[in-house]
Amino acid sequence: MNATAPRHRILAVDLDGTLLKDDRTVAPEDLAAIREARAAGVYVTIVTGRIASGALPTAREVGIDTPIVCADGAQLVQPATGELIARKSLPGKATRAALTVFSDRRLTPFVLTHEAIHARRGAESLAPWVIGWSPELRLHAPEELAWPELRDVAIVLGIGNRDVAGNALDELGQSLPPSAGAVAFPMGSDEVWGVRVQARGCTKSAGLSALAARLGVRRTDVAYVGDWYNDISAFAWAGRSFAMGHAPQDVKRHANEVLRATSESGGGVAEVVHRWL
Numbered sequence: 001m002n003a004t005a006p007r008h009r010i011l012a013v014d015l016d017g018t019l020l021k022d023d024r025t026v027a028p029e030d031l032a033a034i035r036e037a038r039a040a041g042v043y044v045t046i047v048t049g050r051i052a053s054g055a056l057p058t059a060r061e062v063g064i065d066t067p068i069v070c071a072d073g074a075q076l077v078q079p080a081t082g083e084l085i086a087r088k089s090l091p092g093k094a095t096r097a098a099l100t101v102f103s104d105r106r107l108t109p110f111v112l113t114h115e116a117i118h119a120r121r122g123a124e125s126l127a128p129w130v131i132g133w134s135p136e137l138r139l140h141a142p143e144e145l146a147w148p149e150l151r152d153v154a155i156v157l158g159i160g161n162r163d164v165a166g167n168a169l170d171e172l173g174q175s176l177p178p179s180a181g182a183v184a185f186p187m188g189s190d191e192v193w194g195v196r197v198q199a200r201g202c203t204k205s206a207g208l209s210a211l212a213a214r215l216g217v218r219r220t221d222v223a224y225v226g227d228w229y230n231d232i233s234a235f236a237w238a239g240r241s242f243a244m245g246h247a248p249q250d251v252k253r254h255a256n257e258v259l260r261a262t263s264e265s266g267g268g269v270a271e272v273v274h275r276w277l
Helices: 028-039 053-061 092-104 124-130 161-173 203-213 229-237 268-276
Strands: 008-013 043-046 069-070 073-077 084-087 109-111 118-119 137-140 153-160 180-189 192-199 222-226 240-243
Touching: 008 268, 028 043, 028 092, 028 268, 043 053, 043 069, 053 069, 053 073, 053 268, 069 203, 073 203, 084 137, 084 268, 092 109, 092 161, 092 180, 109 124, 109 240, 118 124, 124 137, 124 153, 153 161, 161 180, 161 192, 203 229, 222 229, 222 268, 240 268
Parallel strands: 008 043, 008 222, 118 137, 222 240
Antiparallel strands: 069 073, 073 084, 109 118, 109 153, 153 192, 180 192
C-alpha cells in the first residue's frame, strides 16, 4: 500500500501590525501558535515591507527558519544566516532618475539597499518615518555618498508633503524606465507622504508565490494574514486570507475572513492557526 504524501502548507504573516503589536512585541499566544504550526509541519514565514535587516531580528526571535519575504517581494532571505537567496534590485538608471526627481521636487531621499537605509546628514529629523523599514540607518556627508554607486538598491524613498509627493509621482511616471514603478502613500499622517520607487513586479504576492514554488507548496495550501494596503496582493493570491481586526475597511474587503484580534491586543496569528489548522 502506498502511503499518502504529506500535505505541505505555508502560513505567511505580515510583520508590523500583525505579528508585531503596536508596542513592537509579539503576543505570547502568537509565539505559541507559531510553534504549534511548525510542530504540525507547516512552513511559517514572514512577508513584510521591511528590508532584511529590519525583519531578521523578529524572525529569529520567534524561531522561524523558513525563508522570509522582505521589501515587498524584492528579497528572499534565509533567517539563520541572513543570506539573500533571491533579490530584485533597482537598475542604476532608475535609481538616478528617482533621486533627480526627488531633488528637483525637494523631497528628502532615502536609499534602501538590501542591508541598510542610506541618507545624507541632515535627514535625521525624518528618521522616525523610515526606521520601520530597518533600524540600520547610515548617514553620509554629501561628499561621501555617491548615490548611483550604491549596490543592490531595493527601494528609493522620497519624503515630503502630500502635494509635493503627488507632483513627484507624476514626474516619475515620465522619467522612470519601464523596469521600475512608483507609488505615493501617507506615512501614518496625511501631512507626511512618501514616494516609493522599486523594481516593477515587486509585490508581496510575487514574493510569496516564489517562496511557495521553492518549497513545492500549492497556492491553495497557503494562508496569509495582514493588515495594510500592501497586503492586498497577497490576500488575492493565497488560498485563504485573513485581515486583522483593525485593518482599514477597504483592506478588509479583499480578505476571505476578518479576525477579532487587533494590533493592540495581539493574537491574530493564534486566531488564524486555530481557524485554519
